[in-house]
Amino acid sequence: MACSKNMALDGTARTFAWVKVSVRKIDLIELKKPERRPPWMSQAHYEQAPESLTVRELKAGGKTLVTTLHCPKQTPKTALKSLYKGRWHVELDLRNLKAMLGLGKLSCKTPGMAVKELWVYLLAHNLIRMLMAQSALLADCLPRELSFKHSIQLWLALRQYGSPEEEDGLSNLLTLIAQRRVGNRPGRIEPRAIKRRPQAYPLLTQSRRSARAEVRKNGHAKHVK
Known part of the structure; x- marks a missing residue:
């Protein structure tokens, strides 16, 4: 919030209190600083946050986007949609x-x-x-x-x-x-998941020397499925 750069992001989640105002068919939202610091925010970041921030809300590509770029002439909906796809x-x-x-x-x-x-x-x-x-x-x-x-x-x-x-x-x-080109795949979406299963080994929670001594004494632990 303390950054002066412009931004465009998904507007489905809102943490700060907000007030929606329509000006010339432009939906502007005033995000107000909460009275109490959220648990996930440090005190230093809370003090640096502005008392309020006005953002623009719009529908693009089936998404609700919010941005600090208010003027629709300088930054039309198509430009913001293209910018969001580039994420x-x-x-x-x-x-x-x-x-x-x-x-x-x-x-x-x-x-x-x-x-x-x-x-x-x-x-x-x-x-x-x-x-x-x-x-x-x-x-x-x-x-x-x-x-x-x-x-x-x-x-x-x-x-x-x-x-x-x-x-x-x-x-x-x-x-x-320059001989190796990557494919042009606009609108690509991939799940944040891994296909390869991890190996079923327990975590090493003690020093390696202690673990070796335990193996010499009791042998390796049985495989747990």
Whole structure:
């Protein structure tokens, strides 16, 4: 709420109190700050939140959207609908960070080092995106049309078998990145679920040395279905 950037999001869930006002066939909603801090919000964020926020409500593509972009001439319904459909790219970017780069599990133990580790992953992500942008510029296409995973594989191969500092090596890399295009699937929706079943092993809740000693003494635990 304290951010000054514009936004467009699904309006099915409302946490703050709201008052709906229609102005020139435009539905504006005034979100008022609650008198008491919600349990999920920290005191610092509660103090930074504005006393009220006016948003615009509209129907688009069977969804109720709310946005801070009030003017329908500058941002018509079709533009907001297209913007909302593009949220799938956010899902893909998070997947690339967690699955492709390994951000799904941090290795640092202290909060300060965990923040530094997070920034390192974001830096690596931006460097790969920079290569994709340069490749898209040479191939006259959009960076979103190129494969992030394919770009990582080519970069690692160049680091292992070639020299990224050489001009020919970098030029060939950008050419190869543009050869793999991703499918154009507008309106794609996927369930947030995994198909592969996890292995039926219990969690290691003690030190490995203690667990080994227990196995030597009592043997492995029986498999529980």
